[in-house]
Amino acid sequence: KYEIRVIVLSSTILGVFFFALLFNVFSRKIDVPTCIPYNASFQKSEVRKVDEDYYEVYVTARMWNFDPGEIIVPRGSTVDFYLTSADVVHGFNIERKGVNLMAVPGAVNKTTVKFDEYGEYRIVCHEYCGVGHQNMMGRVLVT
Ligand code: CUA
Missing domain, CATH: 1.20.5 (Single alpha-helices involved in coiled-coils or other helix-helix interfaces)
Structure with missing residues (x-):
């Protein structure tokens, strides 16, 4: 058969x-990104300082920007990113860091990144999401 x-x-x-x-x-x-069910742990888009070198960043992706668009952390920081979307599926790619997440409405994806070097790391949406897709970006500034 x-x-x-x-x-x-x-x-x-x-x-x-x-x-x-x-x-x-x-x-x-x-690191395989963790998918967390959407719950009260994600309350608003913000950069939350947990410790001198430990941050939690809550990012909302929407057409066509990331909120917050600029994330500033000191060198040597470990950052937990929590990512969701307010509308359609977006991508979340941090250059030079190998971060490749999906921002999915109704779900929260998490990943952890350590920033050991000064500089600017651009965040780009790498999932086609409409006419503003190619302009959808943010950045992490390591100071
Ligand atoms: Cu958001 Cu492409």
């Missing part, structure tokens, strides 16, 4: 993908 072969084949492929995911997470310590 062809059906059986197709099922076995697709299950095998799925298994390989799943194994590759686990392999990356555990052996190569690649």
